[in-house]
């Protein structure tokens with residue numbers, strides 16, 4: 001009996017030690033906390049973002065860990081950055097704007113198309129119950145998923161695939177966020193959006209697009225133009241753009 005107890009205590013100690021390592025890992029890398037707070041103040045709050053959940057989340061997520069090492073020091077600048085494979089992580093303000101406009105609640109289930117670095121997924125995951133994210137470039141999707149789990153995000157489900165088709169198995173979604181630009185609204189995404197749900201999507205040509213907010217009311221999409229934006233195109237498996 002005593003022996004079993006000792007064994008249990010030892011096991012608990014090991015678990016405690018392993019968990020504390022993980023927390024340390026994030027804290028240790030948080031030399032950018034002040035820079036990040038300034039980014040939130042000057043780029044996010046000053047431009048009119050008001051949702052406290054979004055502000056809090058942008059204050060929490062260590063953006064510098066989502067960019068390639070050689071861009072680490074630029075991670076909190078007011079601009080998008082390359083993340084490899086010709087793709088980019090969006091400018092912080094655009095991430096905040098797209099997140100706020102969805103009017104997210106903690107109980108919600110959100111689908112993201114274009115995982116990229118995993119940054120937007122992390123920002124969402126601090127706000128909602130479950131995040132589903134799809135990336136077409138295997139190496140990006142895989143490294144984002146490793147990073148997100150290393151950072152302790154447990155409510156993000158990711159897969160490699162063509163996001164145009166959505167993720168039917170887990171549909172309908174309360175909200176859909178598309179971070180690559182097709183020329184038209186993907187039909188499967190429209191179908192997988194819940195009644196009353198919102199989708200934010202950049203639509204247009206390969207150079208410039210319009211950020212569009214769609215709301216499903218009585219089975220139909222109501223469209224609102226938000227801002228001119230520039231995203232990488234949504235592509236098919238063969239590399240051609242949608």
Ligand code: SAH
Nearest residue numbers: 114116117119120135136163179180234235
């Ligand atoms: N949300 C990302 C930024 C995404 S950049 C972040 O926070 O870092 C857009 C991403 O969409 C790229 O990684 C690109 O590979 C991906 N993408 C392009 N077409 C896609 C498709 N059909 N399905 C899924 N992802 C796609």
